[in-house]
Amino acid sequence: xxxxxxxxxxxxxxxxxxxxxxxxxxxxxxxxxxxxxxxxxxxxxxxxxxxxxxxxxxxxxxxxxxxxxxxxxxxxxxxxxxxxxxxxxxxxxxxxxxxxxxxxxxxxxxxxxxxxxxxxxxxxxxxxxxxxxxxxxxxxxxxxxxxxxxxxxxxxxxxxxxxxxxxxxxxxxxxxxxxxxxxxxxxxxxxxxxxxxxxxxxxxxxxxxxxxxxxxxxxxxxxxxxxxxxxxxxxxxxxxxxxxxxxxxxxxxxxxxxxxxxxxx
Ligand code: KIV
Numbered sequence: 001x002x003x004x005x006x007x008x009x010x011x012x013x014x015x016x017x018x019x020x021x022x023x024x025x026x027x028x029x030x031x032x033x034x035x036x037x038x039x040x041x042x043x044x045x046x047x048x049x050x051x052x053x054x055x056x057x058x059x060x061x062x063x064x065x066x067x068x069x070x071x072x073x074x075x076x077x078x079x080x081x082x083x084x085x086x087x088x089x090x091x092x093x094x095x096x097x098x099x100x101x102x103x104x105x106x107x108x109x110x111x112x113x114x115x116x117x118x119x120x121x122x123x124x125x126x127x128x129x130x131x132x133x134x135x136x137x138x139x140x141x142x143x144x145x146x147x148x149x150x151x152x153x154x155x156x157x158x159x160x161x162x163x164x165x166x167x168x169x170x171x172x173x174x175x176x177x178x179x180x181x182x183x184x185x186x187x188x189x190x191x192x193x194x195x196x197x198x199x200x201x202x203x204x205x206x207x208x209x210x211x212x213x214x215x216x217x218x219x220x221x222x223x224x225x226x227x228x229x230x231x232x233x234x235x236x237x238x239x240x241x242x243x244x245x246x247x248x249x250x251x252x253x254x255x256x257x258x259x260x261x262x263x264x265x
Contacts, residue, residue, distance in 0.1 A: 003077065003078055003080075004039055004040075004078055004079060004080040005080065005110070006080075006110075006111075006133060006177055008107050009039065009040070009080060009178070009199050010198070010199065012039070012199070012210070012211075012264055013197075013198070013210045015050065015201045016103065017253075018066045018210065018211055018252050018253050018255060019038035019039050019040060019199055019201060019210055019211025019212075019252075020037065020038050020039050020040070020156075020211065020212065020248070020249050021038065021039060021041070021042060021201050021212065021213035022038050022040075022041060022212055022213060022214060022218055022219065022245070022248070023041070023042050023043065023044040023046055023047075023115060023213070023215050024043065024072050024075070025043060025047045025050075025068045025072065025216075026068070026071055026072065026075075027071045027072065027074050027075045027077070029072075029073065029095045029216060030072040030074070030075030030076055031072070031075035031076075032075075032241065032242060032245055033075075033076075033216075033245060034075060034077055034078055034079045035242075036075045036218060036242065036245040036246050036249050037078075037249050038079060038245070038249060039078060039079060039211070040052070040080045040082060040159075040201070040211070040213070041072060041076060041079045041080070041081050041082070041083075042083075042213060043065065043068050043069040043072050043081070043082070043083050044057075044084050044215065045057040045065065045084040045086045045087070045110070045142075045143070046084075046142070046215050047060060047062040047064065047065075047068055048086075048196040049059060050215060050216075050222070050224075051068075052064070052215040053185060053224075056142065056145040056146070057087065057142045057143055057145070057166075058089075058143060058145060058146060058227055060086040061084075061086060061087045062089050062099055062102065063111050064086070065083055065085070065086050065103070066083075066102060066103065066106055066107055067088075068080070068245060069083040069103065069107035069108065069109050070106065070107040070108060070218070072080070072108075073107055073108025073109070074083070074108075076108070078113070078140055080110055080112050081107075081108055081109045081110055081111075082109060082110070082111045082112070082135055082178075082184070083103045083109035083111070083112055083113070083127075084106055084112075084113045084114075085099055085112050085113065085114045086143075087099065087101070087143045088229075089113070090114050090120070090123050092123075093122055093123055093126040096114070096123045096126065096127060097127065097130065097132075097213045098128060100127055100132045101132075104132060106181065107146075110133060110134075110189075111132075111133035111134065111135055111177065111178070112127070112132065112133070112134060112135070113134075113135040113137055113180065113192050114134065114135075114136060114137065115137040115138075115141040115142070115143050115144070116136070116137070116138070116141065117136075117138050117163075117164070117167035117171065118166075118167055118170055120136065120171070121170055121174045123169060124136060124174040124175055124176050125174045125175060125247075127175070128174065128175025128176075129175075133177045133178075134175065134176045134178075135176065135177065135178040135179070135180055135201075136171040136176040136178040136179050136180070137179075137180040137181075137182065137191075138168060138171070138179065138180070138181055138182075139152050139154045139155065139164065139181045139182040139183050139184040139205065139231070140152070140153070140182040140183035140184075140204070141182070142182075151183070151228070152183070153183050153184065153185065153204075153211065153264045154182075154183055154184050155185060155188045156185060161185070161186060161191075164184065164188065164192070165188070165191060165192055165195065166219055168181075168192045168195070168200075169195060171197070172196050172197065172198050174196060177198055178198055178199050178200075178201060179192070179196060179198055179199070179200045179201070180193045180200075180201045180202075180203070180213065181200055181201070181202050181203075181205045181209065182202075182203045182204055182205065183204040183205070183228075183230065183263050183264065184202075184264065185188060185206070185207050185265055186205065186206020186207065186208055186263040186264060186265060187206070187208070188205075189202050189205035189206050189209050190206060190208025190209070193208055193209050193210050194208075198221075198238050199211055201213050202258075203215075203230065203265075204228060204229075204230030204231075204258075204262075204263070204264060205230075205263070206258060206264070207255050207257075207258055207262040207263065208216070208257075211252070211256065212252045212257065214231060214232075215231070218231035218232075218233070219232070219233070219234050219235075219240060219244060219245070219248055220233070220234070220235050220244060221230070221233035221234075221235045221236065224229065229261070229262070230258060230262045230263065230264070232248075232257060232258070232262050234247045234248045234251075
């Protein structure tokens, strides 16, 4: 089995083959995801909520991310590994370069992910200038939770939708290699995916994206507290954890997930 790389992920988009992504935070689950054929494994800063029990992702530190990404990496043979840059770790170009270097040199991650649109263009350009692969994350940005006070669908008005499309194009132009779009109406996400050459991975963004991602705990139905309405518990239709992960992989590949029930209009 060969390791997936960025050109292979780009080719999947060109071939209209849906990309399957999931989060993981440890070695055991990373191995299961890899064996199930998950293409992208993200060590998300969602670990602050589902592993550490915080109310948001904001308390997560670089040390937390480096630790979890390095243990996830041990379980992967084929999947492409992305590490989230946590809150404030890319607040300046210098910090972003330093922290992305730590991620790529110490964890096995092949790409860093950061939240933000137009404001992050200088950071994306600087990382790209040094050949550091970047996944940009737009739409709902969980690291803004203390400002927004909620996790709401983004881009519902024509004005905000147009702005998000402009941001997506600008991020690709700045060098982003993958775009993650969270909690947006499905038609907007589809418009973004159609207008971009880079793979667009959606979460709560409908089936028109080039790929899908979920938080692993949501898929397994073990998230304590409130679960986003776009998430689906695949355990309810499966005998065991391996079955649930395989079902998710199959449903994304066949564009059965997300259905309208797990999308926003
Ligand atoms: O931190 C995370 O898990 C994320 C999700 C959108 C997948 O960014």
